[in-house]
Amino acid sequence: MRPIIFALALSLSTTGIINAQDDDDLAVAASEAGETDVEIVDPMEPRDATDLTLEEFVWVARPVIVFADTPNDPRFIEQLELLAERPEPLLERDVVIIVDTDPGAQSAIRTALRPRGFGLVVMQKDGNLGFRRPSPRDVREIIRGIDSFSFRQEEMRSNQ
Secondary structure, three states, X not given: OOOEOHHHHHHHHHOXXXXXXXXXXXXXXXXXXXXXXXXXXXXXXXXXXXXXXHHHHOOOOEEEEEXXXXXXXXXHHHHHHHHHHOHXXXXXXXXXXXXXXXXXXXXXXXXHHOOOOOEEEEEOOOOOEEEEEXXXXXXXXXXXXXXXXXXXXXXXXXXX
């Protein structure tokens, strides 16, 4: 598994170290930061849970995992639409979106979180469970929940 560089590039660009305009700039930033063999990903592009583990995101990002038993579940479709409507507040909070719509594949994330049917799970940066919801939620409710996490409150205090 290759390291994920989106959070590094995002934090470097927001701190003014780089101004990444495209994947080439992100790759240069990763190289300058000493990262080799990196995978450039768009954090708002839903990633399939099949080859991922929650440990990959500890202290790097806040996974928002959307579970369903099929990609045709109307709640699953609605949740992805709600997330796509307002990506900026999610990016500010280092969110990465993960989807799992295949219970038969038994991904490591599905095995760890054991959802039943549709579920929205938000993880904290330290790897602990933030909250679960059994129905779709809008971005406003998700970011309110994230902003209540103690580590996020520390982030907000240190950015003032």
